[in-house]
Amino acid sequence: MRHLAANALTLLVVLGVALAAAVGWGVRSFHAPGPLEAPATVILDKGDSLAVASRKLAQSGAISDPLIFRLGARYRGDAGRLRFGEYEIPARASMAQILDILVSGRAVQHLVTIPEGLTSWEVVQRLNAAEILSGEIAEIPEEGSLAPDTYAVARGESRAALIARMQAAQERILQEAWAARDKDLPLASPREALILASIIEKETGVPDERRVVASVFVNRLRKGMRLQTDPTVVYGLTQGKGGLDRGLRRSELAKPTPWNTYLIDGLPPTPIANPGRESIFAAVQPARTEFLYFVADGSGGHAFARTLAEHNRNVARWRRIERERAD
Template identity: 45%
Template sequence: MRRPLRLFGCLAGFVLALVAAAALLLGGGVLGEATIKQETPFLIPAGSTLTSVAGNLETAGHISSADGFLLRARLFGSSDPIQAGEFSLSPDMSQGDILAAFQSGDVIRRFVTIPEGMPSVLVWERLMAEELLTGEIPVPPEGSILPDTYAFERGQDRAELVEQMQGTMDLYLAEAWAERSDSIAVDTIREALILAAIVEKETGTPEERRTVAGLYSNRLRTGMMLQADPTIIYPITQGKPLGRRIRQSEIAAVNGYNTYTMLGLPSGPITNPGRESIAAVLNPEPHDYVFMVADGTGGHEFNATLEGHNEAVGRWFELRRQRGEME
């Protein structure tokens, strides 16, 4: 009866000895150590195998032995697959830490910001200038991109990122439309987007957005021309800064965007409006204003009558003369 116990004890001791020896070998570097000298990025292309990744780690000098890394992974690693992407490796990481990072998919996130009111041609230029993105894209349709900061990974396709930006806009429009006020002057989400783009370009003062939205809503309801200067500029520059004063011939131009020569909304958005401008159009400030002019502080003076507006214009011109901007 004592012999089986002795045999069991011998087997248990042998297993413990093997485990201890493996730990000693693996931890002591006989099967390889991590040799990362400084914070460095490491890219795992899609479709990579653990064997190829181990080889790349050894070639880059991040581990001393690819075979040791693979053996450690088989003995002590989880069965989770490694993920593609760009990872950050640091000197304090062990081989086990490296494998865990690859399996968790904790990739380096990079960011691109699309500011409110950036037209699509400038969105296109910004994305094409980002060297870590890949693939060719056309200029996105105007108004289809929701301004925000978006995360991307090295090697990500530009078309995929644009699709994400457009999906975010579609989702926000649907949510905002569902919460719209009864007092809005537009009938469709598309019309709300077009008007929001005008509001976005007409004021850079956040607290004015609902006031400006209310003013243009009043003009739409009463059949007045919107007469928004940015709609004159858009067909000329596709939303880029004009860089000069608007010419009289451009004010008189007849096209699908110039709201000085047409009633109602332009044929499409003139920029990519942000959330606040869209929300302002869907919940405009109730008032009687139908005129506005710059007040010299970055904002506007609003009026309900032409007489009051003309007086405000006179004050604006006098201020510009004092600044030497006009004679």
């Protein structure tokens, strides 16, 4: 009996030593530098289990032993804390470091750029084409309500969530601008400022001109003159669903729509695009000028005029430039 007991004790000691050695090896493997020679990207989909995550990591070459990764995650209590997303795994990252990344939720950020002057319909088309986003946009957002900018998004972020971010940003900009507005503006509300800003955005792509263009429209509003701006006519014809890719015809300038500022007094009923921050501030802080007219000058900017006679000379000069370019 003593012999059997001694043998059993010896076996237990041997097993204990072997187990301790195995645990030590597993701990060292979990914290040792990984096999990746260059950074790799791993995507965890919503609902992926620890087993699926470890398999994806192994397939990407980020870890060499999925079992050790799973055991380490369970030992640390992180088995159920993995967050879905797209992750960049650094070269030579240990399993412990990789687990930290997957639990942190620090997913790869992608940039989605919305330029100034797009209509809401055009913004939706752009977001629908962005494959990194998910979900549907239930309806076209209100015109002018989206702040143009470059937005950082994680793979899988919903389009609706990004729309909400853009709307919140535009509302903040508009309220900030309205609070800082010139007090003698012929504008009754932030919405009217947004409408004017959208016209400014579509009329010039030259940053230094925005406040001067704004002054022309503000001066016209003060005098009760019609705004007579082509982009509003285009919007009335297209409802914001793309541009014309050509000049306006006389028949179109004479076509009645709620946005035809050659035929209506004052501002149109809605914005005609989504203006950026600078155009919104230009609308509420226009330059102090006596200009009532402007026309393209051939250099990408505009020639401004105080009188109709001066404006007609500028128009004639622009027509000559157009003919010369055509020839």
